[in-house]
Amino acid sequence: MTGATTTVLSGLDQVRTWQDELYRDLHAHPELPHHERRTAAAVAARLRETGFEVHEEVGGTGVVGVVRNGSGPVVLLRADMDALPVREETGLPYASTAVAEDGSAIMHACGHDVHVSCLLGAAALLSGGRDHWAGTVVALFQPAEETADGARGMVEDGLAEIVGHVDVAMAQHVLPMPAGTLGTRSGPTLSAADSLRITVHGRGAHGSMPQAAVDPVVLAAMIVVRLQTVVAREVAPGDTAVLTVGSVQAGTKSNVIPDRAVLQLNVRTYDEATRTRVLEAIERIVRAECTASGSPAEPEFELFDRYPLTDNDPVVTDRVAAAFADFFGERAGELPQQSASEDFSDLPRALGAPYTYWGIGGTDPEAYEAARAAGRVAQDVPVNHSAVFAPVIQPTLDTGTEALVVAALAWLAAD
Numbered sequence: 001m002t003g004a005t006t007t008v009l010s011g012l013d014q015v016r017t018w019q020d021e022l023y024r025d026l027h028a029h030p031e032l033p034h035h036e037r038r039t040a041a042a043v044a045a046r047l048r049e050t051g052f053e054v055h056e057e058v059g060g061t062g063v064v065g066v067v068r069n070g071s072g073p074v075v076l077l078r079a080d081m082d083a084l085p086v087r088e089e090t091g092l093p094y095a096s097t098a099v100a101e102d103g104s105a106i107m108h109a110c111g112h113d114v115h116v117s118c119l120l121g122a123a124a125l126l127s128g129g130r131d132h133w134a135g136t137v138v139a140l141f142q143p144a145e146e147t148a149d150g151a152r153g154m155v156e157d158g159l160a161e162i163v164g165h166v167d168v169a170m171a172q173h174v175l176p177m178p179a180g181t182l183g184t185r186s187g188p189t190l191s192a193a194d195s196l197r198i199t200v201h202g203r204g205a206h207g208s209m210p211q212a213a214v215d216p217v218v219l220a221a222m223i224v225v226r227l228q229t230v231v232a233r234e235v236a237p238g239d240t241a242v243l244t245v246g247s248v249q250a251g252t253k254s255n256v257i258p259d260r261a262v263l264q265l266n267v268r269t270y271d272e273a274t275r276t277r278v279l280e281a282i283e284r285i286v287r288a289e290c291t292a293s294g295s296p297a298e299p300e301f302e303l304f305d306r307y308p309l310t311d312n313d314p315v316v317t318d319r320v321a322a323a324f325a326d327f328f329g330e331r332a333g334e335l336p337q338q339s340a341s342e343d344f345s346d347l348p349r350a351l352g353a354p355y356t357y358w359g360i361g362g363t364d365p366e367a368y369e370a371a372r373a374a375g376r377v378a379q380d381v382p383v384n385h386s387a388v389f390a391p392v393i394q395p396t397l398d399t400g401t402e403a404l405v406v407a408a409l410a411w412l413a414a415d
């Protein structure tokens, strides 16, 4: 551990005096993707207070803070700000009661409030400790991660002109691991994701007269079953893919055969070749089943919510992992490959910067250990997007804040 790290982190006691409270406030007031106005205002105010040059409304509600501190590397740290349309059931005293314009409940069910709080804490520490490092820190607060277009929106709104050349970009996510622990991983870490909406056509008729119909319910059912063979029979055993049919909709009444069915699919893959192969297999199967049913019109395919592969740079990851091992000791380990997806990598890809993305634990360590001992981690530990996902405030915030500072200083305070 460098002396600079210890000195910069000595301000953590001071940061905690506002960071816990800020976290509770963000958690109680979640905002949907592209609507993060209150969050963005709080971020901008805190960044200004801590000596950052602040750029607001980048890609809608995005905020970029910059501290230039002499010549040296440019380090970009990113947090996402948006929440999800989930009704919170944590029972926490600071649980969300927020409601969207359409009446649906909103919750920070993915923990992006942790990311915002940690990055604001790290930004304050780095700014306060600028006598002990040289270079530039970019603290980037991104909207709309959950809709896969927030990072791209900031890129398209001129992010490169604001930040210029970036040497390294880093981000983190709170995960269902014991709080206080963290994990890094080299190479493909988060999957690429694709969502598909497929409309297949039948011929509607009275439920008692199937001879007059082409039944899209049966057609959709055959497609759902046949799609189960894509991963099982077409993806090589050493490669990984997930194909989930999350929604099937057809018909309105028991005695009416409808004229169409709509299926929504989600696909996760870890390399371009597998991604292409799975998407092609889906189209082939859907078209063939439509032919088999005598479907009167071609099926329609619409791709949406497409996330890039998060493929951590090995050199950057090694440097961060070494700094984490030095600072956190055995609390730092290797992150297993995640089936979730992220649009973070759209930022460094557009800026031409290498990147890494790590995970921090948010689960109460005792609860985690009890679940592990009972062999029930998958059943008993709430995961992101669940209505009962509730990271413990400490040591989660401390760990996430320290991780960002330690990782940034691995570049900025290097000899």
Ligand SMILES: [Zn+2]
Pocket: 110, 146, 384, 385
């Ligand atoms: Zn999420």
Ligand SMILES: [Zn+2]
Pocket: 110, 111, 112, 145, 173
């Ligand atoms: Zn998330």
